[in-house]
Amino acid sequence: MVLADAGCDVTLWARRAELAEAVNSTRTNPDYLPGVELPENVRATADPAQAAADADFTVLAVPSQTLRQNLGEWAPLLAPDTVLVSLMKGVELGSAMRMSEVIEDVTKVGEDRIAIVTGPNLAREIAARQPAAAVVACRDEAVAQRLQVASHTPYFRPYTNTDVIGCELGGAVKNVIGLAVGIADGMGLGDNTKGSLITRGLAETTRLGLAMGADPLTFSGLAGLGDLVATCSSPLSRNHTFGTNLGKGMTLQETIAVTKQTAEGVKSCESVLDLARRHGVDMPITETVVAIVHEGKSPVVAVKELMSRSAKPERR
Numbered sequence: 001m002v003l004a005d006a007g008c009d010v011t012l013w014a015r016r017a018e019l020a021e022a023v024n025s026t027r028t029n030p031d032y033l034p035g036v037e038l039p040e041n042v043r044a045t046a047d048p049a050q051a052a053a054d055a056d057f058t059v060l061a062v063p064s065q066t067l068r069q070n071l072g073e074w075a076p077l078l079a080p081d082t083v084l085v086s087l088m089k090g091v092e093l094g095s096a097m098r099m100s101e102v103i104e105d106v107t108k109v110g111e112d113r114i115a116i117v118t119g120p121n122l123a124r125e126i127a128a129r130q131p132a133a134a135v136v137a138c139r140d141e142a143v144a145q146r147l148q149v150a151s152h153t154p155y156f157r158p159y160t161n162t163d164v165i166g167c168e169l170g171g172a173v174k175n176v177i178g179l180a181v182g183i184a185d186g187m188g189l190g191d192n193t194k195g196s197l198i199t200r201g202l203a204e205t206t207r208l209g210l211a212m213g214a215d216p217l218t219f220s221g222l223a224g225l226g227d228l229v230a231t232c233s234s235p236l237s238r239n240h241t242f243g244t245n246l247g248k249g250m251t252l253q254e255t256i257a258v259t260k261q262t263a264e265g266v267k268s269c270e271s272v273l274d275l276a277r278r279h280g281v282d283m284p285i286t287e288t289v290v291a292i293v294h295e296g297k298s299p300v301v302a303v304k305e306l307m308s309r310s311a312k313p314e315r316r
């Protein structure tokens, strides 16, 4: 919708032919965004070859853990000079690769033709055309600028950045911190806890980013703080809501059963922790989220343990 509103002709690929037909005939996506009317220049198809043909930009928005397989099937269909754009906010399990790295690995397209869009961009609010800023990041600034023009609308304001590592990490780790804040909310804890988790979450994201070669200033921007604030405040965030359900005492299986859309942090908390260990970085909040979500640790015990860690200066 953003690209179409900015004047691009958009072909949307959908897995199910009936959903593609519904989008074309009703101008809505009844399963995912009921009540939102899509612009005329968005067409849907279930044929990936038709979606990929002649595309200046190929925008990828599948769950992070399925990207490698999806892209493996689509790679032979991509237009020769297309720019591959990732909207995904996760890290691959096992390889601990960021999404742009998976794209490069599968397609062998160079990093100058791989871009990402990230920032405080909850889908429902974007679909309601509420004002939001975003970051378009690419190692090649000219490519980022092209994508900036292609996606700039009266309600969507993209800024360019060349720090792809920092922008991607900001998006992936904020989902883990969103889970932590949701758990705290579900436990009935208040805004001091939230402010502390957001700030210390940003500190551990920045530590990881520095170890991986990111620009630390990226984390005080839209991809870092901006997205943390949106995710950790909003009931629209799937990660936040997932955490809230866990904090209220639901089991992991019960929480998964009521979660209809992708909550990336649930899997990516493990790959972010993997990255932290590979780089020798301490990420206590991420470690705690992994322990609660995947190892059955009680949130009450986890809070006690986090609060009784050894005292230290703020900036280390």
Ligand SMILES: NC(=O)c1ccc[n+]([C@@H]2O[C@H](COP(=O)([O-])OP(=O)(O)OC[C@H]3O[C@@H](n4cnc5c(N)ncnc54)[C@H](O)[C@@H]3O)[C@@H](O)[C@H]2O)c1
Binding pocket: 015, 032, 061, 062, 063, 064, 066, 070, 087, 088, 089, 090, 121, 122, 123, 124, 260, 261, 262, 264
């Ligand atoms: N929704 C948001 O507000 C938002 C905002 C910014 C970024 N993102 C990111 O976008 C990415 C996708 O999230 P979403 O919100 O679109 O999730 P979603 O769950 O709403 O949609 C994911 C889509 O992928 C499809 N899908 C699931 N498994 C698949 C598979 N094996 N192969 C192909 N398609 C498959 C689903 O049918 C669905 O259409 C995530 O990385 C998320 O972090 C989401």
Ligand SMILES: O=P(O)(O)OC[C@H](O)CO
Binding pocket: 089, 119, 120, 121, 122, 123, 175, 178, 227, 230, 231, 236, 237, 238, 239, 240, 262, 263, 264
């Ligand atoms: O619903 P979430 O938790 O995946 O968050 C959506 C976006 O990433 C917010 O910017």
